[in-house]
Amino acid sequence: MRQKKESLPVFNSSDVSDVPTCLSEDSLLSFCLEAKQTETLSQQSLTDFIVKVAQSSEVAQNFVTALKGGKYVLDLTASQQAGLASGALKLVQERGQVFAQFRNGNLYGSKIPVHAEGMLQAANTQQMMAMLEYQALSQKLSDVSDSLVDIASDIKEILKGQQDDRIASYFSGLHLCQEAQKTHDPTLRSQLLAEAVHALADSCNQLTLKMQSAISYLKNENYDNNKLRKGKTREAAIDEQVAIIHQCFGFIHQSYLLKAAAYAALNEKEAMGQCFEEYGSFLARNVKEPLPTLQAYDERDDGTKMSLWNSRAALTTTLKALTTSLKAEPEVVYVKIQGGSHGQRNPK
């Protein structure tokens, strides 16, 4: 037995003659919006349209049940079915259960259990339109979020590429230095070494800036900000920055030493001294100054005098001594030889 809570108007097929035949969700949404704006589409025609497209569209399929209203099922025996046409019906509620009773004159008959099926209340046109809009909008939003995830992964790739470029520059300098050592032609050798120094200087400066940004991240406690740590835990964000610092420091150290070696091979003593001086100033700015920060965040550093970052900071003293000795005038030692015949060998 079917019971309609709301009387729906009769559909007129002529009203929906201008309805688009494309059944995608986008077209449904645009069609509904247009209808809403222009108010040209009546409730009947829209309902008819939805029923029409229900065969192929999942969105509209959901509304068909709603349109048909609440559906009650009666468990009837054969004798009760026979009296269904003539008897009046009454619904009774007892202990949470709905029963149907047929009236025979002034008396009601036996209670027939009733089960409710489907929706009790049919959705109206506005609700249907809102649901259609919501479905289409949620689809659009999921598309936008997908594209945002793609962009984020692209950015990660770009950042990784930049870091790889810096490291590649260091390796190019290293290989040029090695090749220059095997070269016999002095002109080619000096050219190769000059190229190597150029590549090493580039890599060194870029890595220094990267290291500085990682140190400032830790110093300013940016990991406390959820946006800046990009959804990671604080510990993970700190470990990531410390790993960057270690990587950068390793390559910078090697770059400065290789540069000094290249200058030594070119017999440029002053440039070599300058290189060491630069390295000393780098250590003073980026290791000695933020030493408490580096020690506090690095898991490998135990804070003792001979710890990792303390020994790295102590390099500045060694470099200073080295620079001073390189800049100093060569000492002349006068040797006085005892005996009468100076510089002559005694004949045997």
Added chain:
Amino acid sequence: MLKFKEAPMAKETPSKGCPNPNCACHKKKRFFPSTLTFCPDCGEKLVYVCKTCYKQLPDGKSVYCLRHQAAKKDRKDKTLKIGAGVAAAAGLLTLGLFELIKNKKKF
């Protein structure tokens, strides 16, 4: 009527440790109270250390090093998140139960 006095929350106090790497106390990562000044084993001046990783701290203002302070905050956040989830679920369950009882009463 008997009144029970509430036990005070255990407040974490900074601990000291021996900085001498050759000392047995350093190797075993033994903690000392902040009132002690020198190591009872080797006589080295004690320093404030992190309670988790035994790293030397500059002063006795904090119990943990900065890294482990951050880790502690992470754990706190996680607990709060789980707590909020459980509370929301419990709220929803209670509401559902209320609705169920109401509906039963109607019939």
